[in-house]
Amino acid sequence: MPASDDLATRAPTGPHGAAPTVSVIVPVHNTRRYLDRSLGSVFAQTLDQRRIEVIAVDDGSTDGSAEWLAEQARRHANLTVLRQEASGGAGRPRNAGLDRATGDYVFFLDSDDRLDTEALYWLTRTAQKNGSDVVYGRIAGADGRAAPVDLRTTSEEVSVFDSPVYWSLAAYKLFRRSFVERHRLRFVEGRLLAEDLPFGITALLRAEVVSVFADRTCYYLHGREDNSNATRQDIDWCEYLDYIGTVLERVAAEVPPGPDRDKLMVRHFHGEILMPFGASYLGRDGAGRRAMAAAARPLVAQYLTDRVRAALPPGLRLRAHCLRAGLDEELTAVVRADTETRPGPPHLDDDGRVYAGYPYFRDPRREVPDACYDLTDRVVLRQRLDHPHWVGGVLHLRGTATLPPLGGDGAELLLRRGSTTHRVPARYEDGAWRAAVDPATAADGGPLPDGTWGFKLALTAYGTGGAGGPALRREAWLVPEDGDGGPDFAPRIAGRGPAGPAVAALFLSRPHGHLHLDLGRDKVSRPLGADLRGTADATRSGRATLTAHLTLPGCPVDAELRLLLVDGARTVALRTTAVREAGDHYTVRSLLRGGPPGTWRVVLRVTAGPLRRELPVRPAAAPPGAADPLTLTVPPSGTRARLRRALRRFRR
Structure with a gap:
């Protein structure tokens, strides 16, 4: 049944009669409890509402969603509500929204999710700046639902084959509408799951520019309290796998065989082909399991190349091998190990290779090669660093670290500069580590040289034989x-x-x-005294008092702090008193009884042994980042009136 808009008036065009910048399309089916959150996040956008067209398509709701949408259409002039009979998935309502959209861009928002308030501003701005056909915003999970990909870096243009964007093929992103219409992109209708795959795949493979905005989270994926998200519904998995076969035929038609196609297929083995072989597979009887395996086997035979197999984790690699070889009993055991129990302890060989503890490893009665269990290249150091802090002149670092699934047995801190490495011992116990870096002894017992030093943590794990047996070591920044x-x-x-x-x-x-x-006595890119500010006050006798404040962590008690007047080649050192206050804050003062006439820059000299720094004093009222120095004009005459006039100029 075609969509109708009898419940609301047509959304107006943008300001001055122009088309809106973006059309937000929201398919709705029995999600009344989430609509305040979802649609509310659109109405709260910082992008002018006159530039946003909202099209909500009610897909035969029976829970009051239609009535709520009708009421909102009366309140929001930019909201159009369409009604249609229930279609069995989000595809048809999205297509109906596309047919009515007039914006330069379209964004698909699921009615149980929400947008960050600045999302549409940044996404459309990114598209306009870069000429993007597709823009990904950073995605975050909420309410027990995980994000499909963690986008951390904003990029003007990314490659589908060398970035994580292909791992998120769902609809919730920004598309240039003219691009969508030029390629006649539409969603598969009547499907509850994976209806957006053909749309997302074709869009990414044909887009001229795909951009990512990751400076802030744009889209929040919410889990439902009743677990009614489409991905959690009971599915006819044999029919689903047959459908996935038609989807992958489209991928194969767009990308010829080779490394690029294999990169895409790795994602499809993760997300579609092997995904059903979990609890859903175990919940079926023997005949049902065999039917699922038979449905998946042609996909494995056609698309599982050596490169794809090597890129899969052991659990999925074993599933694929068992499907291809017809090992139904072994497949069930592997799935059960992941789903109902846990894999056994990993095996660490003398050559440093690590093998996952799944069933039948090196079982002489089974024909499962070691390569299916090999996870050596997947053992990475998982570590967290708490906030580093200085105690006296020693830098203290601590955090957690482990080498899943091996754990960890010993840790050390590495200081790296070019080809030079210095090792600092670290205490490691129960997954937690701590280390102390003393610049006086960090270079293998000697002073740490000048330069920029990076910090890495190295963690070692031993096999069942302890420190005398094989070991695996990993490092991470x-x-x-x-x-x-x-x-x-x-x-x-x-x-x-x-x-x-x-x-x-x-x-x-x-x-x-x-x-x-960053460490240096003579040269350093991050100087002291970033907060150094000063003022001047006149006494009744016509003298001037210079006062400066700064934070100077680690300053030795015998260090000298002296205010200077500097004018070209001339320097006048003033008698200075320095008072140390709480939190490494210092107040320095000098009483000026006169001096050589001229305009002088005010400088603070810090001397600590062979270390000497001359730090420019900024006016107290100067905004952060201002570069203008504090200056003082000393008049030729020592009269009070002329000195006071100079101080008035000085205070500005």
Whole structure:
């Protein structure tokens, strides 16, 4: 039955009669309890509502959704509501929305999910800036539902074959509408699951520009309290696998055999071909299981190349092997190990290779090759770094680390600069580690040299034979959980024993956020005194008092802080008093009784042994990041009036 719009008036065009920027299409079927959240997130967008066309298509709801939508259409001039009979999936309502859309772009929002309030602004802005046909926003899971892919890096243009975007083929992204119409893209109708695969696959493979906006989460995938999401429904899996075969024929028609097609097929083996072989498979009797295996076997035979098999994790690799070889008993045992029990402990060979503990490993009565169990290349260091902090002049680091499924037995911290590596012992117990980096001893017992040092954690796991047997070691860069910031990231003075103090500053590399230490006595890219500000006040006798405040972590008690007046080649050192306050804050003052006439820059000199830094003082009222120095004009005469006039100019 064709859609109708008898429940609401047509949404108006954009400002000044122009077409809206984006049409948001929302298929609705018995999701009344979620509509306030879902549609509400569209009405709360920071993008002007006059630039948003909302098309909600009620697909035969019987729970009050239709009445709620009708009421909202009376309140929101940009909302159009269409009604149609229940169609058995989101495909037909989405297509009905597409047929009515007038926006430059279309976005598909499921009626149980929600948008971030700034999502449409950033997504459309990204598309306009880059000429994108498709724009992915960062996705997050909520209420027990996981995101299909973790998009962390904003990219103007990505390749389908060398980025994670193909792992999310669902509809919830932004499409250029003219691109959709040019390629006549529509959703499969009447399907509850995977109806969006052909649409998403064709769009990604034919798009000229695919962009990613990941600076903030744009789309929230919500699980339902009653587990009624489409992916959790009872499915005729044999029919489903037959349908997936037609979908993969489309992929094969777009991409010739070879490495690129194999990269796409890895995703389809994960997401569609082998996905049913879990609890749904075990819930069937022997005949039902054999029927599912028979439906999947042609797909495995046609698309499981050596490259695809090697890219699968052992659990899926074993499923694929059992399907291809007709090993029904072994397939059931593997699925049960993942679904009802747990795989056994991994096996670590003398050559360092690791094998998953699934059933029948090296069973002489079974013909399952070792390669199906091999997970050596998949054992990666999973670690978390808590916020690093300084105690005195020592940097303390701690966190958690493990090598799933092996665990871990010993850890050490690595300081890397170019080809140079220094090792710092770390204590490791029950998955937690801690280490202390003292710049005076971090270089194998000696002072750490100047330079930029990156931090890595190395974790070693042993087999059942303990430290005397085979071992596996992995390394990973340290990334703080709470990001860059806080007082421990501020530049500080760190002692290095006989090498003398140096300026030390923690920072995170871009774009990956790896923890680094910038250390140097003579040159450092992160100078001290970023918060150094000063003022001047006149006394009744006509004298001037210079006062400056700054934070100076790690400053030795015998360090000298002195205010200077600098003018070209001339420098006047002032008698200065320095008071240390709580939190490494310092107040320095100088009383100016006169001096050589001229306009002077005010500078603070910090001297700690061989370390000397001259830090420019900024005016107290200067905004953050301002580069103008604090200046003082000393008049030729020492009269009070002229000095006061100079101070008025100085205070600005």
